[in-house]
Amino acid sequence: MNNYYRCLKPTCQFRFPAITTEAHNYCPKCGSPVQVIESKDLDIPSQPIHKSSIVIEVLLDNIRSAYNVGAIMRTADGAGVNRIHLLGITPTPDNPKVQKTALGAGTTIAWSQYWSYSEFLAQNQRYQYQVLGLEGGQQSSPLFDLPVNSDFHYLLVIGNEIQGINPEIISDANSIVYLPMLGAKRSLNVSVACSIALYWLRFISQGRDGR
Numbered sequence: 042m043n044n045y046y047r048c049l050k051p052t053c054q055f056r057f058p059a060i061t062t063e064a065h066n067y068c069p070k071c072g073s074p075v076q077v078i079e080s081k082d083l084d085i086p087s088q089p090i091h092k093s094s095i096v097i098e099v100l101l102d103n104i105r106s107a108y109n110v111g112a113i114m115r116t117a118d119g120a121g122v123n124r125i126h127l128l129g130i131t132p133t134p135d136n137p138k139v140q141k142t143a144l145g146a147g148t149t150i151a152w153s154q155y156w157s158y159s160e161f162l163a164q165n166q167r168y169q170y171q172v173l174g175l176e177g178g179q180q181s182s183p184l185f186d187l188p189v190n191s192d193f194h195y196l197l198v199i200g201n202e203i204q205g206i207n208p209e210i211i212s213d214a215n216s217i218v219y220l221p222m223l224g225a226k227r228s229l230n231v232s233v234a235c236s237i238a239l240y241w242l243r244f245i246s247q248g249r250d251g252r
Contacts, residue, residue: 046075096194097122097242098170100161102210103129103201104231111142112232113199118146120239125152126161158209170196174214175238176206177228184218184238189246197242199235 044059050073057069059077068075099122104110110132117125132139133154134147155161171193175184189195198214200206211217220234228234 044077044079047078049074049076095189095191095242097239098124098126098194098196099235099239100126100128100196100198100210101131102158102198102207103204104131104199105202106231107132107136107138108142109202109230109232110136111139111144111147113235114139114143114146114150114152116232116236116239118150120236120243122150122239125150126165127152127154128158128161129156158207158213168194170194171216172196172198172210172214173238174198174200174206174211174217175219175234176200176211176217177219178217181217181219183221184241185221187216187218187246189242195242197235197238199231202231 045056046059046065048055048068050071053071055068055070065075099117127133139147173195198206198210220237
């Protein structure tokens with residue numbers, strides 16, 4: 042059960058998490074006394090379960106940051122990803138830094154590890170993947186223009202933070218897509234980009250014409 046502190050001052054009532062390693066007697070906002078309340082008393086509505094027939098797997102191609110891997114695992118769990126494939130130097134869920142941002146998703150989502158793309162192909166050749174590379178470049182098109190077919194078995198590939206996706210995988214991809222950028226920066230953090238792509242595939246693209 043996750044508990045919270047709530048300020049007792051009627052005009053404040055600021056609420057913040059009650060972390061067991063940190064004791065608070067006073068409100069950090071106004072300095073008034075606080076009380077502990079249980080999350081069951083907060084009247085938080087339960088989330089409806091979303092049903093979607095599309096099958097999605099993720100391939101992380103030599104991701105360096107364990108924190109990014111953990112964040113991607115947490116998002117993948119929320120987006121109903123069927124399996125995550127960890128390629129090359131990509132950290133696995135037993136890494137403490139992965140665990141810190143995955144918040145338990147490393148134990149709830151299926152994952153596999155491979156040292157090379159050829160090894161991945163050899164062990165998954167029974168699947169007819171629709172390989173979707175999230176990468177910029179001249180051959181890339183906007184993700185949101187991609188026609189999504191619920192009968193396909195999608196493999197979303199996320200590349201190395203510096204080098205991008207391995208050219209061997211790029212040549213094998215059915216589609217290369219990018220996220221449109223309106224500011225000075227031309228790319229997003231890989232975990233953020235992966236989250237956007239997964240949630241668009243799972244929730245937003247469904248129901249469009251021809252899907």
